Amino acid sequence: MASNIPTEHSKAGFSFAVIGDCKSEVCLVEPEPFRQNIRSINLLMPDFVVILGDFVKGDTHEDLLGEAWNEFERVARGLKMPYYLVIGNHDVQCRSGEKMFRERFGSPYYCFDYGNSHFIVLNSEDKEGRGDISGRQLEWLRKDLKAHSEAEHIFVFVHRPLWESERNWNKKIHHLLVEHKVDMVFAGHNHRYKAPMTRDGIKYIVTGGGGSVPMGSIKEDEGIFYHWVYATVRGDEVNLAVIRPEGLLSEGGKPLPSWKELNWIHKRSFGPAFIDALREIPFSEDINIRIRNPLKFPVHGTIEWFVPDGWDVIPRRMEYSVKPQSETELYFKVNADEKAKLAYPLPWYESILRWKKTGEPIATGRSGIRLRRRFVCRKTERKIVVDGNLDDWQDFEPLRLNRKEQVVGHWEGVDDLSAKIFLAWDENYLYFAAEVRDDYFCQESSGGDSWQGDSVQISFDTLNDDRSELDEGDYEYAFALTPKGTEAFRLSVEGSSIRGEEDKDLLLAINIKSEEGLHIYEAAIPWSQLKPFKPRRGAVCGFNVVVNDNDGDGPKSWIGWTPGIRESKDTSYFGELLFK
Structure with a gap:
């Protein structure tokens, strides 16, 4: 696996950490709470770590999945001890996952x-068992438990808490674990902590607070x-202890930021x-980056740029400092020569915040250069009829x-996949x-999974700010158009x-x-759903x-205005709608 763990017997005892569910809602960026958990684990220095799955946002294109894994490994290498991985459902969501x-x-x-002790890692995403522990994996488990019956403790790790269903875990697996005197079973999947449930001497624990978005608002x-x-x-x-990273102090006496502060950062x-997306290459231009510090302490940081050809x-x-609850602007010069492409990926930076210039990191951020695109959304003097016919759009x-x-993905030209997008507004909608234009229609999913088939996604940043991710x-x-009929699925924060x-x-x-190879989508969104935006001439969203x-064999590709929906949920990539 990801690391080598020594197997020599330890008379003095040992410790290990268990952390679950660390994927972000953004494909290529691991969430800051995961990094914060890593920092707190490093303060207590267990002998090794077991990570309970959902490492990457697997509902992305195969072309991006490798980069997502690279990012996870880069962040996980911040652990000062070996770590072991338990595969999760999001890790196999892509066909090649x-x-x-x-x-x-x-x-x-x-x-x-x-x-x-003996440690067993199981695969709850095994296609052979369709979510159960069965077939070859079950036979392997039987043999392994029998071969290690002399271990003083046996710990089992699995991504999904399969014991919460009435499938084969409770019918077969639990009794097998009881027979071989397993001590504890750890799972993630649910983004929360559930206190141990003891059944026939086995403790079952759910720990899924490793960094992924919590299940609802934070409720201790x-x-x-x-x-x-x-x-x-x-x-x-x-013995088990539940560790919240913001409760730990470094040797310098300063606490790690709270989850609210981390989210803000x-x-x-x-x-x-x-x-400007319409700039002519080559060019040289001055740019500025704004760094904000919400904490009650001064912070010190470094910015390092990564640039394509x-x-x-x-x-x-560049090094910088920011006073408490203040902000600073940093100035750079960007040069683009004849080899540069005015398309993503563009130069990007990573910044690390510390209490002291040489101290432990307290937060890590990433951003970079964005192309400013703009499209005019004109007011219509007549009501547009939503009927799947584009006659009302001839003048737009x-x-x-x-x-x-x-x-992103395989593309054979405009007949394979292309689109014309129309927007208009009035006082109500x-x-x-x-x-x-799409040569083949396939949509077998529904609800929040409709993106896996032929579909259209649109996003709005009503405040038009430069925050990353959805806020x-x-x-x-x-x-x-799903098997259930015409569907609209809405995300809000x-x-x-x-x-x-x-x-x-x-x-x-x-x-x-x-x-004809044509798919027509038409919608009218009431302004009450896009608060706090108020439509008027000159407004920008x-x-x-x-x-x-x-095309019938799973998600093949997508075409988009900017990378801010499928590749990420980073709204700073969005273009602008100018209302006229």
Whole structure:
């Protein structure tokens, strides 16, 4: 697996950490609470760590999945001790997910020994068992338990808490574990902590607060908070402690930031720089980055730029300080020569905040250069009828999605996948239409999974700020003709939680013309759903759109205005709607 753990017997005992669910809502960025948990684990220095799955946002294209794993490994290497991985459902969500996991880390079920104990890692995502522990994995488990019956303690790790269902775990696995005197079973999957449930001498623990978005608002009395579990083994005794990282102090006496401060830092502290998407290359331009410090202490930071071919940022590295609850601007010069492409990926930076210039990190952020795109949304003097017919849109200029650089995945040209996007408004509605050219229609999912088939997603940043990820005032819609019928699925942000639900209040019509290779989407969104935005001439709203393509063998590709929906949920990538 990811690391080698010594197997020599330890008479003095040992400790290990268990942490679950650390994926972000952004494909290529691990969440800051995960980094914070890593910092707190390093303060207590257990002998090793077991991470309970959902390492990456696997509902992305295969072209991006490798980069997502690279990012996870880069962050996980911040641990000062070895770590072991338990495969999760999001890690295999992409078609090549399990194959990539095996190539990088080996078998998704395995075992190891440490001290007087035996450790078993199971795969709850085994296709052979369809979520159960069965077939070859079950036979392997039987043999392994029998072979290690002399171990003083046996610990089992699995991503999903399979004992919460009435499937084969409770019928077969539990009794097998009881027979071989297993001490504890750890699982994640649910983004919360559930106190141990003891059944026939086995403790079952759910710990899923490793960094992923919590299940609802933070509620300490319901176990909804960021955390990890610290286990100590001393002879025949095993003790558990639930660790919240913000409760720990470094040797310097300063606390790690709270989850609220981390959330604020992650979304608002590290600003992007914008350049006009219509700039002519080559060029040289001054840019500025804004760094915000919400903490009650001064912080010290470093910025390091990473640049693709044809680009340069001067200086590449810079140190800075920010006073308590203040902000500062940093200035750079960006140069683009004839080899540079005015398309993503563009130069990006990583910044690390510390209490002292040479002290332990307290937060890490990432941002970079964004292209400023703008599209005019005109007021309509007549009501647009939402009927799946584009006759009402003849006088409106479309936003065109028809270039290779707008595509992620396999693309054979405009007949394979392209789109014309129309927008208009009046006092009551924002009107949207898409004329999609797609040579094959396939949509077998529904609800929050409709992105996996032919569909359209649109997003709004009503505050048009430079925050990263979805925040209050940000909304996303998915329109699809699913097996259940015409569906609209809406994401919104309440506090620090993302809420997803079917939207039955907006008007939506979808007309699939398979023989012509045309898919027509038309919608009217009431302004009451896009608060606090107020439509008026001259107003500006952040906006993005992506069209998903599935030709019958799973998600194939997508084409979008900017990378701010499928590749990430980073609203700083969004373009702008100018209302006229």
